[in-house]
Amino acid sequence: xxxxxxxxxxxxxxxxxxxxxxxxxxxxxxxxxxxxxxxxxxxxxxxxxxxxxxxxxxxxxxxxxxxxxxxxxxxxxxxxxxxxxxxxxxxxxxxxxxxxxxxxxxxxxxxxxxxxxxxxxxxxxxxxxxxxxxxxxxxxxxxxxxxxxxxxxxxxxxxxxxxxxxxxxxxxxxxxxxxxxxxxxxxxxxxxxxxxxx
Numbered sequence: 001x002x003x004x005x006x007x008x009x010x011x012x013x014x015x016x017x018x019x020x021x022x023x024x025x026x027x028x029x030x031x032x033x034x035x036x037x038x039x040x041x042x043x044x045x046x047x048x049x050x051x052x053x054x055x056x057x058x059x060x061x062x063x064x065x066x067x068x069x070x071x072x073x074x075x076x077x078x079x080x081x082x083x084x085x086x087x088x089x090x091x092x093x094x095x096x097x098x099x100x101x102x103x104x105x106x107x108x109x110x111x112x113x114x115x116x117x118x119x120x121x122x123x124x125x126x127x128x129x130x131x132x133x134x135x136x137x138x139x140x141x142x143x144x145x146x147x148x149x150x151x152x153x154x155x156x157x158x159x160x161x162x163x164x165x166x167x168x169x170x171x172x173x174x175x176x177x178x179x180x181x182x183x184x185x186x187x188x189x190x191x192x193x194x195x196x197x198x
Contacts, residue, residue, distance in 0.1 A: 077089060
């Protein structure tokens, strides 16, 4: 192979690699910047007790704050779980129970940004879900499983207060989407004994 052709091939490969890394870096940067703006909107939601959009053109607003205390993670949840919303934050699935209420509260997020932490949650970990009224519901992780994306049973309402967190699987997949989902289920803790142990 001639040196000029070899250098052109190397330059092309480096350009493509740079674009790929640049794109993934942009996705992470956008997700992190969005959380900064969402935290401000969340604070404003507390002060005015109304729907506060994180940026003027947003079609969703903060409905809850999600914390994984053992992992030190903290995310604002938006009012919708559409693809355009999940690019910025985890989203509450419309039709599921409102955050902090009885029933099944379903929250979805991307595996490569906000919900990559799901793989590090353990059975027994606490999850705190704060509502706009400043009340916190504390949940304990009871299961983590991989399911087929067509399995809608995890979206069904539950008799007990449940928090269901969903993301794509596997976590290290190169292509988005796919047929599998990673699902973490947590039950709301109610008694003083529940809140004081582990």
